[in-house]
Amino acid sequence: MLRIGLTGGIGSGKSTVARVFELLGIPVYYADDRAKRLMNEDEELKKEIRSLFGEAAYTDGNLNRKWLASVVFNDSEKLSRLNQVVHPATIRDAGNWMKMQTSPYVIKEAALLFESGAQKDLDQVIGVFAPTPLRIQRVMKRDHVTREEVMARMNRQIEEDIKMRLCDHIITNNEQEMVIPQVISLHQQLLARARE
Secondary structure, three states: OEEEEEEOOOOOOHHHHHHHHHHOOOOEEEHHHHHHHHHHHOHHHHHHHHHHHOHHHEEOOEEOHHHHHHHHOOOHHHHHHHHHHHHHHHHHHHHHHHHOOOOOEEEEEOOOHHHHOHHHHOOEEEEEEOOHHHHHHHHHHHHOOOHHHHHHHHOOOOOHHHHHHHOOEEEEOOOOOOHHHHHHHHHHHHHHHHHO
């Protein structure tokens, strides 16, 4: 079974592309969603987060997401420490999830695939590319945030052109080229590769 990464900058349309793969019958692991669940359910991870940030990190056993966000998002060192415990837990969880799948290939969708080092456990990586102005527009509309807030999030990710150069395949999601035919073509290539 092939293990395929799917990444791209914020607002590139990774989730949209992932859903197309799901419609084609390919299981998708959504790293950000799983990380949020693990921060609430994985006792070892909860212990590590408490030791880093104190008891205030949890309220009634649930992650105090708003409080933690206010602590880490303006302090790159604290954000880095949080990522140092969350990323390995998510990578482990993804590995266990992949072992349970039976399809010719699986997809791990993650914004911070290269930043977390998760690409080392994958056979190939697909990048979803969209021009920066379009990405900013999408995120402002989707999350009801300012341009400055979007830029701050983008600055925490590897530059888009560098990220795309690290990928084996690129899907362009610029609202001019159709995404579905690109995904279907790649799906067929990956099925053929999986059969080799």
